[in-house]
Amino acid sequence: MHSHTRRALFSVTVFLATCALLGSLINRNVAAQSATDESTLRDDLHDFTNVYALVEQNYAEKLDGDKVDKAIYDGAIPAMLHVLDPHSNFYDPKAFAQMREDQHGKYYGVGMSIQPQPDPTAKNGMKIVVLAPFEGTPSYRAGIRPGDVIVAIDGKSTTGMDSVMVASLLKGPKGTHVSVTMQREGSPKPLVFDLTRDEIPRYSVDLAFMIRPGIGYIHITNFMETTSREVGDALDKFGDIHGLVIDLRGNPGGLLNEAVNTADKFLQKGQIVVSQHGRAFPDQVYRVGHGEQGPHFPIVVLVNRNTASAAEIVSGALQDHDRALIVGETTFGKGLVQTVFQTSDNTGLALTTYHYYTPSGRLIQRNYDHVSLYDYYYVRDDVPTNNADREVKLTDSGRTVYGGGGITPDEKIAQPQANTFQDNMLRNYAFFNFTRSYLANRAITRDFTVDDAVMQQFKNFLKSQQIDYTDADLNSNLDWVKSNIKAEIFTSQFGQLEGLKVRAEWDPQIAKALTFLPEAQALADRSVKADQKTTASLTQ
Structure with a gap:
């Protein structure tokens, strides 16, 4: 053998x-x-x-x-x-190392996001393009720009490489050097950057800013070792606010303790965040250790069908304690907790060891019996359409909530559906590539707007690239087009954070979520009264 x-x-x-x-x-x-x-x-x-x-x-x-x-x-x-079950999993050495890196929220490299894009002249028909350098990293300080094409690393051509191979070559021990050769539009010859690898933080709160006067907005991408600290830093930066939107759309979850610590910042000391029940280990109940500090402002939590696991723990706890109004779509429905055991050869076993329950006692796990793994994750035909057969529970103030099949929002906000024109623009990287052309010989200021002159240049660009469109297409999607143009241009000129702000300020789901702040205020008032009633009964 x-x-x-x-x-x-x-x-x-x-x-x-x-x-x-x-x-x-x-x-x-x-x-x-x-x-x-x-x-x-x-x-x-x-x-x-x-x-x-x-x-x-x-x-x-x-x-x-x-x-x-x-x-x-x-x-x-x-x-x-x-x-x-669908969530127990095995990690080979490479996947196990990546999981650990994701949990730590940092790695060592040069700090850029990259993506393969079509290139008919390349060996494998693809080229590796910089989407954006991360602010404050070696790539950002060196002047690498979105749209730069990575053609060589330490003199080795990237022809035939995929993005995973390129990323692995860019990573390395802190303080080591790597030479990256870039092809930039408008530059007559390749640009060579000598970069010194450094610690690259991965922020789970990738955007936190005042989206309206007095209204804070926080987007949490996942829950890792630094999440609760990042949320706390954002709240401290906001100062005295009178409303908050927490965006958990697409958040797949992460570390349980960080979900608990994040919920801790908005609930009252002693309240239950989540409880765990399993067969192998004693039941555990996680409670708020410190509690909300400062003023009691209204909170709207925005979720969608891909909000899962630890993100559902946070949204479920805030809903059950009437601390936040949950809006959006019914969440994924993952109520199983995995414990990661390291096995041989740096491999790992993520085994389901608990079911978790929200403070009201809801198990929100979706049914996975007789469902293929693909259908469970992507088809989602089993998302509840009515609540007749679902477990009924009550929030602190007596509102009805349901178990099984995810967290049901208090107010529904539908996900905007992309049309054929939008899909075509994104498939051809129209906005990203237009930005490279537009900024090749000019710079913009922060008061930049997409006016008629910019739109005409965009039309000319589409024609030069043979990307099909009609004036009717552009006119019926004008706000979406202008937002994407501005976001890509701001990303290239001012950094990724400014591009994300542009997208958030336009986002129709976020705009709708903001309209529910008065209802969230009424709910916050109810939660205060419920807390006072509970406290009074305990002191009698």
């Missing part, structure tokens, strides 16, 4: 042994595993190795190292876990 095969089978054996260990933990109230259980495990391992040996000996093609890894890491182990 080849050494690579032995290593693969060893990995599987360690993995299954880890599962057996977890099983013994789950059944730790029993003095010891029965002999029957141990015999069954040995038989299962023996069956697996026999099947693998048959595959290795008789498969039509030779199983090289990559195919072995793929069969084990992408096939056998994930398939076993997904039989249990």
